[in-house]
Amino acid sequence: MTTSFGPDAGSTHPRAALMTVAAALCLLAAAGPSGVEPLAMTEVAPGVFVHQGAIAEPAPDNRGDTANMGFIVGDSGVAVIDTGGTPELGRRLREAIAARTDREPVIVINTHMHPDHVFGNAAFADVPIAGHANLRDALAARQDVYRQRLTDELGAGASAGIPRVRVDRPVAGEVRIDLGNRLLVLTAHPTAHTNNDLTVFDRKTGTLFAGDLLFIDHLPVVDGNALGWLSVIDGLERVPAIRAVPGHGPAMVDWPGALDAERRYLTVLVEGVRRVLTAGGSIQEAVAHVVEGERDRWLLFDAYNPRNVTATFAELEWE
Amino acid sequence: MMRYPLMGLLASLLIVLSTPAPAATDAAEDAARWDLLHDMYFKDRPVEEAGGRIRIDAPARAHDAALVPVRVEVEPSLRLKTLSLLVDKNPVPLAATFHFGPASGGGGIETRIRVNEYTNVRAVGETQDGRLLMTEAYVKAAGGCSAPAVKDPQEAMARLGRIKVKLPETPVAGVPATAQVMISHPNSSGLQFDQVSRTYIPAHYVRSIVVRSGGRTVLEAETDISIAEDPNLRFSFVPVEGGTLEVVAHDTKGATFAQTVPLAAGAGKDEPAL
Numbered sequence: 140m141t142t143s144f145g146p147d148a149g150s151t152h153p154r155a156a157l158m159t160v161a162a163a164l165c166l167l168a169a170a171g172p173s174g175v176e177p178l179a180m181t182e183v184a185p186g187v188f189v190h191q192g193a194i195a196e197p198a199p200d201n202r203g204d205t206a207n208m209g210f211i212v213g214d215s216g217v218a219v220i221d222t223g224g225t226p227e228l229g230r231r232l233r234e235a236i237a238a239r240t241d242r243e244p245v246i247v248i249n250t251h252m253h254p255d256h257v258f259g260n261a262a263f264a265d266v267p268i269a270g271h272a273n274l275r276d277a278l279a280a281r282q283d284v285y286r287q288r289l290t291d292e293l294g295a296g297a298s299a300g301i302p303r304v305r306v307d308r309p310v311a312g313e314v315r316i317d318l319g320n321r322l323l324v325l326t327a328h329p330t331a332h333t334n335n336d337l338t339v340f341d342r343k344t345g346t347l348f349a350g351d352l353l354f355i356d357h358l359p360v361v362d363g364n365a366l367g368w369l370s371v372i373d374g375l376e377r378v379p380a381i382r383a384v385p386g387h388g389p390a391m392v393d394w395p396g397a398l399d400a401e402r403r404y405l406t407v408l409v410e411g412v413r414r415v416l417t418a419g420g421s422i423q424e425a426v427a428h429v430v431e432g433e434r435d436r437w438l439l440f441d442a443y444n445p446r447n448v449t450a451t452f453a454e455l456e457w458e
Numbered sequence: 459m460m461r462y463p464l465m466g467l468l469a470s471l472l473i474v475l476s477t478p479a480p481a482a483t484d485a486a487e488d489a490a491r492w493d494l495l496h497d498m499y500f501k502d503r504p505v506e507e508a509g510g511r512i513r514i515d516a517p518a519r520a521h522d523a524a525l526v527p528v529r530v531e532v533e534p535s536l537r538l539k540t541l542s543l544l545v546d547k548n549p550v551p552l553a554a555t556f557h558f559g560p561a562s563g564g565g566g567i568e569t570r571i572r573v574n575e576y577t578n579v580r581a582v583g584e585t586q587d588g589r590l591l592m593t594e595a596y597v598k599a600a601g602g603c604s605a606p607a608v609k610d611p612q613e614a615m616a617r618l619g620r621i622k623v624k625l626p627e628t629p630v631a632g633v634p635a636t637a638q639v640m641i642s643h644p645n646s647s648g649l650q651f652d653q654v655s656r657t658y659i660p661a662h663y664v665r666s667i668v669v670r671s672g673g674r675t676v677l678e679a680e681t682d683i684s685i686a687e688d689p690n691l692r693f694s695f696v697p698v699e700g701g702t703l704e705v706v707a708h709d710t711k712g713a714t715f716a717q718t719v720p721l722a723a724g725a726g727k728d729e730p731a732l
């Protein structure tokens with residue numbers, strides 16, 4: 140959970156002022172040789188580091204830091220998994236890597252196309268990028284819209300320097316990456332959260348980077364296919380992990396129990412939309428009534444549930 | 459059917475669009491745009507306020523700008539000849555014009571549109587004696603025309619041209635009933651930019667949909683890029699004993715999609731398009 144969430148988040152002036160002072164002190168104390176403040180990281184398993192983003196929409200108070208990202212250190216190099224929502228977050232992630240290890244990043248892995256996970260790629264221009272085989276086309280069709288949205292939310296400074304879409308290692312099916320005495324398994328999934336979801340499994344520690352195939356606390360966002368997502372969950376559940384890193388939520392959660400809440404939401408969503416369709420109802424009726432019972436169980440419900448219902452209605456009416 | 463000179467229209471609208479206006483003049487700006495659209499689409503014909511005889515039901519704030527459901531309700535006694543749907547501030551404002559035929563059940567129409575910025579959405583009905591009646595609704599949404607709406611392009615291409623018709627369980631001959639027609643089509647607006655190829659994805663959209671009941675015309679629709687992906691129409695028609703409902707659509711690449719379903723019980727399941 141995040142303390143900055145809520146409609147009154149901006150009203151706590153004394154605390155905000157305190158935070159600013161604290162942040163400035165932190166900057167003085169922690170800025171590396173490059174002058175960039177390294178991101179706070181949690182070591183969730185030996186050699187596996189995660190930065191937890193805020194559960195919120197990108198906004199000035201969180202500087203676009205709204206998704207989880209991480210890195211895994213092997214004997215011969217580092218794998219970076221998602222890079223954050225702005226070029227600056229990417230630079231701060233790179234600074235955090237340099238602070239933890241003298242190994243260099245050898246691969247950047249993007250779990251999917253969403254801007255809060257990929258725009259930090261700007262800080263890794265010298266590192267090859269791996270992603271789902273559909274990632275390049277999907278992001279290419281959206282990047283200008285995403286960049287414009289970021290400019291509207293955080294200003295032109297935040298979106299400056301976003302490079303052209305680049306996917307050097309497209310993944311279809313399964314690909315293994317050897318980091319030196321450490322094998323990562325990259326798996327490309329059928330359409331679920333998006334049409335380009337990719338997971339990363341670190342065999343050494345049993346840690347699964349699930350990307351946005353796993354939402355915790357943050358309402359799941361359907362930008363792919365709700366039914367497809369449910370069937371991908373059934374497959375994911377069999378991954379022999381002991382912990383997972385969600386795309387949004389805590390730095391780590393137990394596996395596979397962490398899938399339960401998301402599966403319940405998606406199931407209620409699909410069943411609710413089907414009921415409206417069977418009764419000959421409209422999209423507006425579905426938006427007004429479907430999944431209401433889930434409202435209190437998630438953050439950002441009103442921001443995303445109407446869109447999820449709309450998208451799922453348009454998907455299921457072809458059944 | 460005549461097509462409007464869209465490029466000229468687009469050019470004149472872009473000039474209006476690029477003129478900055480402070481918020482205080484929003485109402486004046488809206489009025490000026492309507493004057494422009496009135497002139498463009500209806501020439502010097504007077505347009506009256508419909509005053510409740512035509513109503514628009516649209517979300518005040520859309521959840522997905524690329525898929526905004528709009529229902530136009532028309533007082534049945536009006537027996538409209540045509541109904542036009544306009545999205546004032548879209549690059550191509552005229553979303554569709556529906557010409558109603560003898561097998562129309564009257565009433566209105568429901569469809570889904572794209573909305574590019576906060577805008578008025580208008581329905582203009584033409585009565586049998588040639589009067590134009592208008593109503594409008596304000597919709598807050600942005601980015602719908604350039605939004606990359608197709609979530610799964612491979613699935614969309616595999617499904618392109620599939621037509622699904624939903625009919626009432628037990629239609630009664632002669633009694634107006636509601637039908638829904640869905641046409642699987644990306645309806646590409648030509649405004650969606652591909653960052654890798656550095657080009658706009660070419661416009662490719664459904665430009666006409668004709669529906670007939672027992673061989674008689676229910677409606678003929680001229681449609682454009684303001685209609686959302688997978689064009690979707692709900693309308694009223696008059697069933698014919700032992701008859702069929704026939705749908706024929708054409709797109710801008712010259713493709714024809716057609717589907718005929720019997721009105722008998724058990725009908726309404728979709729079959730492969732021709």
Ligand SMILES: [Zn+2]
Nearest residue numbers: 251253332351
């Ligand atoms: Zn995502």
